[in-house]
Amino acid sequence: MGATPFLRMENIHKRFGPVIASAGVNLEVEEKEIHALLGENGAGKSVLMNILCGVLSPTEGQIVFKGSPLRLGSPREAIRHRIGMVHQHFMVVPNLTVAENYVLGHGSPLRVIRDMKQVSTRIRELSHRYGLDVRPDARIHDLSVGEQQRVEILKVLYHGVDLLILDEPTAVLTPQEADRLLALLRDLVADGKTVIFISHKLDEVMRVSDRVSVMRDGKVVFTTRTAETNPRELARMMVGRDVLMDLPRAQTSPGRVVLAVENLSCNNELGLPAVRGVSFEVRQGEIVGVAGVSGNGQSELALALVGLLPAASGSIRLNGEEICGLTSSEINHRPLSHIPEDRHKMGIVLPLPLTENVILQRYDQAPFSSRGMLRFGEITEHTRDLIRRFKVKASHPGEAIQNLSGGNQQKLVVARELARNPDFLLINQLTRGIDIGATELVMQEVLKQKEKGKAILLISTELEELFAICDRILVMFEGQFLGEVPPDRARLEEIGLLMAGNREEAQRLHNRAGAIEA
Amino acid sequence: MDDIVTLGFIATTLGATWRLAAPLVYASIGEVFSERAGVLNIGIEGVMLVGAFAGFATVFWTGSLALGLLMAVAGGALMGLLFGLFTITIKADQIVVGAAMNLLGLGLTAFLYRTYFVSTGRGVEIAPSLNLPGLSDLPFVGEAFFRHNILVYGTLLVVIAAVFILHRTSFGLTLRAVGEHPKAVDIAGRSVALYRYGAVLIGCSLAGLGGAYLTLGHSNQFVEGIASGRGFIALAVVVFARWSPIGAFFVSLLFGLFYALQLQLQAQPALHIPYQALQALPYVMTIAALILVRNRVDTPSMLGVPYRKG
Numbered sequence: 001m002g003a004t005p006f007l008r009m010e011n012i013h014k015r016f017g018p019v020i021a022s023a024g025v026n027l028e029v030e031e032k033e034i035h036a037l038l039g040e041n042g043a044g045k046s047v048l049m050n051i052l053c054g055v056l057s058p059t060e061g062q063i064v065f066k067g068s069p070l071r072l073g074s075p076r077e078a079i080r081h082r083i084g085m086v087h088q089h090f091m092v093v094p095n096l097t098v099a100e101n102y103v104l105g106h107g108s109p110l111r112v113i114r115d116m117k118q119v120s121t122r123i124r125e126l127s128h129r130y131g132l133d134v135r136p137d138a139r140i141h142d143l144s145v146g147e148q149q150r151v152e153i154l155k156v157l158y159h160g161v162d163l164l165i166l167d168e169p170t171a172v173l174t175p176q177e178a179d180r181l182l183a184l185l186r187d188l189v190a191d192g193k194t195v196i197f198i199s200h201k202l203d204e205v206m207r208v209s210d211r212v213s214v215m216r217d218g219k220v221v222f223t224t225r226t227a228e229t230n231p232r233e234l235a236r237m238m239v240g241r242d243v244l245m246d247l248p249r250a251q252t253s254p255g256r257v258v259l260a261v262e263n264l265s266c267n268n269e270l271g272l273p274a275v276r277g278v279s280f281e282v283r284q285g286e287i288v289g290v291a292g293v294s295g296n297g298q299s300e301l302a303l304a305l306v307g308l309l310p311a312a313s314g315s316i317r318l319n320g321e322e323i324c325g326l327t328s329s330e331i332n333h334r335p336l337s338h339i340p341e342d343r344h345k346m347g348i349v350l351p352l353p354l355t356e357n358v359i360l361q362r363y364d365q366a367p368f369s370s371r372g373m374l375r376f377g378e379i380t381e382h383t384r385d386l387i388r389r390f391k392v393k394a395s396h397p398g399e400a401i402q403n404l405s406g407g408n409q410q411k412l413v414v415a416r417e418l419a420r421n422p423d424f425l426l427i428n429q430l431t432r433g434i435d436i437g438a439t440e441l442v443m444q445e446v447l448k449q450k451e452k453g454k455a456i457l458l459i460s461t462e463l464e465e466l467f468a469i470c471d472r473i474l475v476m477f478e479g480q481f482l483g484e485v486p487p488d489r490a491r492l493e494e495i496g497l498l499m500a501g502n503r504e505e506a507q508r509l510h511n512r513a514g515a516i517e518a
Numbered sequence: 519m520d521d522i523v524t525l526g527f528i529a530t531t532l533g534a535t536w537r538l539a540a541p542l543v544y545a546s547i548g549e550v551f552s553e554r555a556g557v558l559n560i561g562i563e564g565v566m567l568v569g570a571f572a573g574f575a576t577v578f579w580t581g582s583l584a585l586g587l588l589m590a591v592a593g594g595a596l597m598g599l600l601f602g603l604f605t606i607t608i609k610a611d612q613i614v615v616g617a618a619m620n621l622l623g624l625g626l627t628a629f630l631y632r633t634y635f636v637s638t639g640r641g642v643e644i645a646p647s648l649n650l651p652g653l654s655d656l657p658f659v660g661e662a663f664f665r666h667n668i669l670v671y672g673t674l675l676v677v678i679a680a681v682f683i684l685h686r687t688s689f690g691l692t693l694r695a696v697g698e699h700p701k702a703v704d705i706a707g708r709s710v711a712l713y714r715y716g717a718v719l720i721g722c723s724l725a726g727l728g729g730a731y732l733t734l735g736h737s738n739q740f741v742e743g744i745a746s747g748r749g750f751i752a753l754a755v756v757v758f759a760r761w762s763p764i765g766a767f768f769v770s771l772l773f774g775l776f777y778a779l780q781l782q783l784q785a786q787p788a789l790h791i792p793y794q795a796l797q798a799l800p801y802v803m804t805i806a807a808l809i810l811v812r813n814r815v816d817t818p819s820m821l822g823v824p825y826r827k828g
Contacts, residue, residue: 076706091702091705091706093702094698095694104692105692105707109708111687112687113686
């Protein structure tokens with residue numbers, strides 16, 4: 001036995017009814033290190049960290065922190081022990097100001113709030129000290145996601161922590177913002193703090209962490225110094241087998257134009273301009289990517305293309321036919337498929353069985369329906385076929401789709417849409433919230449469609465996803481396309497600048513790169 | 519027509535406006551508390567009836583106005599406790615429980631009234647007008663603003679107190695957060711359930727007080743269903759006022775004006791409008807207001823959504 005570590009979590013078990021989220025986790029974290037916690041979605045990272053910060057209590061096991069056992073009944077007690085967490089879904093209240101959020105839950109409830117000035121001053125001091133631009137009087141709902149995250153981080157620092165936990169902090173940031181965050185983590189460690197950093201992005205983990213622990217199936221399966229490992233080993237540990245880091249891609253030359261969008265504008269549901277005059281084409285046999293920080297009009301663009309959001313102006317031509325202005329059911333009868341952004345809201349109906357989810361758009365068409373009656377034999381056969389071809393893990397076609405994991409739900413959605421044999425395939429977030437195994441499979445299927453000559457538009461906030469399968473990437477910012485970039489990881493910085501709306505800087509970078517090549 | 523709109527008519531109408539707005543002010547500001555914390559209580563009509571009856575019965579038996587008001591508040595709070603038990607602790611659907619509260623309030627008060635009072639037919643003494651020396655005798659403004667009873671003046675106190683509590687105390691801050699992002703409050707270490715109970719109890723106590731105004735400040739009798747939809751109008755007032763107590767006060771006055779106008783106009787034989795049409799005025803305006811006001815920005819995000827930990 002060496003010296004007692006800063007933090008030791010021993011044999012942590014957590015069960016939610018029959019579901020086992022932690023199956024005997026052991027984790028050791030040393031003082032003043034950045035410890036990355038890596039794992040696929042559902043591996044149990046968030047649950048473990050929620051136990052550590054007092055949100056959840058473990059079914060079994062114990063935590064030793066700074067040499068003494070830690071029993072937490074609530075997040076308040078965690079804060080008292082100087083443990084703070086920045087949650088993946090922000091814990092700031094949108095209708096309050098930054099300063100109000102910082103005093104929320106502190107002091108007696110009957111207290112009259114008089115010291116807001118003092119709070120604001122302290123926020124300004126801290127914001128200056130850590131180089132985090134946070135305005136105490138701003139209302140949260142007026143802030144961008146990146147700003148809200150700064151507010152969150154500073155809130156934890158405001159209450160004073162020695163151990164800072166961040167859950168997937170870079171998921172909502174541009175590459176530049178992510179860089180700044182990673183640099184901040186280094187500063188915090190230099191300042192004497194210890195950081196646990198949850199991620200499923202290998203490159204970040206490699207770049208910023210001192211040590212890394214990999215979780216799989218509710219257990220830590222591997223812990224090592226980051227310098228002594230490599231992305232391939234980490235990926236293998238995450239999945240439990242070797243994964244293809246780069247998918248083999250067949251070279252296809254784009255054919256005729258399938259989708260032509262001209263000067264398309266539309267408003268979001270609040271009536272504010274969301275898409276502002278975009279024009280682009282998607283040809284047979286190509287995958288066009290749309291990159292951007294979420295909330296820059298990508299969702300509205302997708303909805304407008306399938307007729308779910310009326311276009312304010314512009315034209316959308318599919319195989320030469322104007323489809324702008326058609327109803328979504330009319331568009332549904334065109335050779336167009338849509339894999340929506342949020343499968344729970346738009347892709348599937350959770351309590352319904354797989355069979356009924358498979359025929360959601362085609363329930364009234366042959367062969368699934370005949371004279372107004374559903375033909376269950378055909379439907380079940382078709383569902384079975386999709387389950388087999390896409391390796392969907394389901395006990396039987398009549399099972400409610402909510403019993404499936406996210407990855408298997410998405411596989412079924414992709415299977416359903418591809419089975420319609422469309423000319424144009426619109427995909428919004430292909431791999432969001434699904435594991436590496438499923439990611440690989442759906443990406444390969446989409447690449448196969450491209451080889452078959454389909455035209456594909458892939459909207460994604462995950463640059464890795466775009467790099468993996470796209471032929472070219474359009475970068476969207478505030479409803480416009482700021483530029484087109486080839487899917488070359490060397491151009492990451494340029495894409496990042498475009499995502500942040502900095503076209504001039506991106507152009508300069510591009511020219512410089514061009515000059516070096518020449 | 520010119521004999522209708524005289525200075526006297528205006529003064530009387532203004533005075534009546536405030537008086538008729540009073541129950542709405544209490545009920546709607548109460549509902550602002552409840553809804554700000556994320557609890558939609560459509561049962562305040564029933565709560566008002568309980569308040570109206572409890573206040574009436576207490577004054578009938580004891581003759582004490584103060585005790586009557588106290589019992590009205592207690593009756594309202596008791597209804598609130600029941601509502602909270604089902605919606606916050608048991609997490610039943612707020613609309614269904616709210617509908618049940620209305621039926622309970624109507625049925626219970628009618629039953630008790632018929633059992634104990636229907637044969638007596640005797641009323642109670644209503645809250646006396648507090649005529650402020652000097653001010654009440656001023657022409658016009660005296661009639662409009664200074665010849666009211668304590669419950670009418672009390673509406674001002676309630677607005678000020680509500681603004682102070684919601685915006686100047688730690689309790690109010692947390693309450694506003696509970697309706698918007700309960701999980702954040704939970705993580706900040708406060709009990710979401712406790713705050714929701716607090717908000718519902720405040721809401722129902724005020725609704726009870728609003729009900730008591732009907733029997734102790736307005737008419738001197740209890741009548742079955744005496745709230746006659748005011749609880750529902752208060753719900754509309756809250757939406758119209760965008761969940762602000764000051765807004766709720768002024769919107770209540772607006773509805774009070776419609777009530778006052780329909781009463782005043784009924785008394786004008788020169789106007790050949792059927793009185794039923796005039797009586798419908800406040801209700802028509804409620805529907806109109808709800809059609810006109812469509813906003814999602816101010817609506818507490820978690821309104822009507824039970825909070826589950828974890």
